[in-house]
Amino acid sequence: MPLLDTYKGVLMMVQKINEMVDSIEDWIIEQRRYLHMHPEGSKYEYETSNKIVKELTKLGIEVRTGYYNTGVVGIIRGEKEGPIVGLRFDMDALEMEELTDVPYKSVNKGFMHSCGHDGHTAMGLGVAKALTKMKEEIHGTIKLIFQPAEEDAPNGGGAQHMIKDGVLENPKVHCMVGMHIWPQVELGVLGSRPGVMMAASDPFVIKITGKGVHASLPNLGVDPIVIGSQIVNNIQTIVSRNIDPFEQAVISIGVFKGGTRYNVIPESVRLEGTVRSFDDKVREEVYKRLKKIVEDTASALGGKGELDYKFTYPPLINDEKIVKIAKESIIDMFGKEKYLDVPRPAPGGEDFAYFAKSVPSVFMFLGSGEEGKENHPPHSPYFNFNEKVLAIGTKAFIKTAINLGRSFYAE
Structure with missing residues (x-):
């Protein structure tokens, strides 16, 4: 195809996507606000799931349910031959009280969409509404995957369970696209990178058992608080002395619980923390060193240390070709200035990593940061975002999905 014709085709496609999404932008915002008002925790997204099924059914989209309890899949078959492109939208909220004063504030006490999943789900519905009127542009099939329990790292997250339930089969998905609203990136800018995009996220619990005694007679007992303090200090040597200086890892203790009274040395204490890493070998080395430090430090001081370590989300690794x-696609849609080559991986964990391990994938950050405003981070009780990002993200999903279909088919 001549270059001029190709350029004209791109412009026509961009115009069509812009017109289609702009015409439903208010509807997408309406969906987001409804979802924001009705947040539900991981594995319990019943109302959210029903809402998605209802909206997809209205659009005449083939709907499938039963994936890890509340997961939903929508199937949009194009008019041209091609691959199966999966688009993932996480939909769970966090257990926390919302402190914003928006009119669509959470009505479910103790739950809040403080990580943007309400926006992701609304964009998924926007993609569905737009693509039902653009089937002539689709090569192959687009599989909309609405995923529960992204935040449920201790239980493995929803992605791997949906995969076990066959979400990538029938029809078999060839590649995947995921996205996350990201206040650290400028509003309207989308970014990604080949290779490692986000960290492995592994929670752990340390139980230290000593011998409880009156605080005035420490020689008759074994103080688990002292043991725990030594363990916290010794853990700091793992990154500084056991990990290659050119590799990266983070180990943090977030909980140190023990004791009931000022004059009693307790029988046991409990520590909780997290490990973030970007390489599977580093991940394994951190685990081995952490286990040895916990057990040997406690033993040397007369107590017992037990480590409960969970390998949850692996590093999220983007495929170079899909990136x-x-x-x-982003440059075609928005221009070069709206794409960011992300310089380094983010330390946060993301269970889209399981999809990326299963099929070639790309995960992108959708910028929501605004200059001159306080951009609260995800998981903050004040988290919110400019709803202009919803149309931008919807357009990015659509253009990337269509381009992936055409690129695979061209091969």
Whole structure:
């Protein structure tokens, strides 16, 4: 195809996507506000799931349910031959009280959409509404995957369970696209990178058992608080002395619980923490060193240390080829200035990593940061975002999905 014709085709496609999404932008915002008002915790997204099924059914989309209890899949078959492109939208909220004063504030006490999943789900519904009127542009099939329990790291997250339930089969998904609203990136800018995009996220619990005694007679007991303090200090040597200086890892203790009274040395204490890493070998080394430090430090001081370590979300690794197509799609849609080559991986965990391990994938950050405003981070009780990002994200999903279908088919 001549270059001029290709350029004209791109412009026509961009115009069509812009017109289609702009015409439903208010509807997408309406969906987001409804979801924000009705947040539900991981594995219990019943009302959210029903809402998605209802909206997809209205659009005449083939709907499938039963994936890890509340997961939903929508199937949009194009008019041209091609691959199966999966688009993932996480939909769970966090257990926390919302402190914003927006009119669509959570009505479910103790739950809040403080990580943007309400926006992701609304964008998924926007993609569905737009693509039902653009089937002639789709090569192959687009599989909309609405995923529960992204925040449920201790239980493995919803992605791997949906995969076990067959979400990537029938029809078999060839590649995946995921996205996250990201206040650390400028509003309207989308970014990604080939290779490692986000960290492995592994929670752990340390139980230290000593011998309880009156605080005035420490020689008759074994103080688990002292043991725990030594363990916290010794843990700091793992990154500084056991990990290659050119590799990365983070180990943090977030909980240290023990004791009931000022003059009693307790029988036991409990520590909770997290490990973030970007390489599976580093991940394994941190675990081995942590286990040895816990057990040997406690033993040397007369107590017992037990480590309960969970390997949950692996590093999220983007496929170079899929990233290239996504980057071209964003530049086509919004211009070069709206694409960011992300310079380094983010330390946060993300269970889209399981999809990325299963099929070639790209995960992108959708910028929501605004200059001159306080941009509260995800998981803050004040978290919110400019709803202009919803249309931007919807357009990015659509253009990337269509381009992926065409690129795969061209091969």
